[in-house]
Amino acid sequence: MAYLLFPPFVWAALRAPKRVAMAGAVISLSMLALIAFGPIFWAQTELLRRTGPLDIASSYAPGTMLRCLASFFIGLVAYRLRDFVSAKWVTPTVITILALLLWRFSDIALIAAFMVLIMALSHDQGPIARAINVNWVHGLGLLSYAIYLIHDAVLYLMFKAAPPLPGPKELWLIISMAVIIGLSALAHYGFEVPSRRYIRRFIK
Numbered sequence: 001m002a003y004l005l006f007p008p009f010v011w012a013a014l015r016a017p018k019r020v021a022m023a024g025a026v027i028s029l030s031m032l033a034l035i036a037f038g039p040i041f042w043a044q045t046e047l048l049r050r051t052g053p054l055d056i057a058s059s060y061a062p063g064t065m066l067r068c069l070a071s072f073f074i075g076l077v078a079y080r081l082r083d084f085v086s087a088k089w090v091t092p093t094v095i096t097i098l099a100l101l102l103w104r105f106s107d108i109a110l111i112a113a114f115m116v117l118i119m120a121l122s123h124d125q126g127p128i129a130r131a132i133n134v135n136w137v138h139g140l141g142l143l144s145y146a147i148y149l150i151h152d153a154v155l156y157l158m159f160k161a162a163p164p165l166p167g168p169k170e171l172w173l174i175i176s177m178a179v180i181i182g183l184s185a186l187a188h189y190g191f192e193v194p195s196r197r198y199i200r201r202f203i204k
Helices: 006-015 018-037 062-080 087-100 107-121 127-131 135-161 169-203
Strands: none
Touching: 006 018, 006 062, 018 062, 018 107, 062 107, 087 107, 087 127, 135 169
16 A cells, blocks of 8 residues: 555655645654554554554554555655754764653654654764764665565574474574575565666656
């Protein structure tokens, strides 16, 4: 659903007047709050049984899809309005995020804080930005979407579908990470990048 709505989301977040984009971000945060703390209909799991208010994994819960769409739109708006937040916000925002992680019910505040962090880091300034801008970290960042798609299948095949593996589990975890990164590199550079170029040429 997020992919199907990508074109109108891009227009609303990146092309429409800024007040429309900001209003959409506020509506998205409000929707997340409703999903997290509203009637059980949205999550189909009682609040106290979740590890966090937005820990919604049921395929049949309407909150599962809406949580994705709202967060997706917030990310697009953060990209557009990134110049409104300076690089000096990085350190206090990181401290705030670490503090919020200690509180079980901080999901909504965390999403807002990560939005600010992404906007502040976009300037590539400061010690934290330099620390995560080294080549291998940047490379893993490029592969992150492919890793997200592939990791679950690899882990399932190695640790659930396959017979028990000999030797220490830690060794097989390291091997699985190497397999995941290798397959992700193939998917990214062999499929994702060429496909992106083709789609851009097609649109032009």
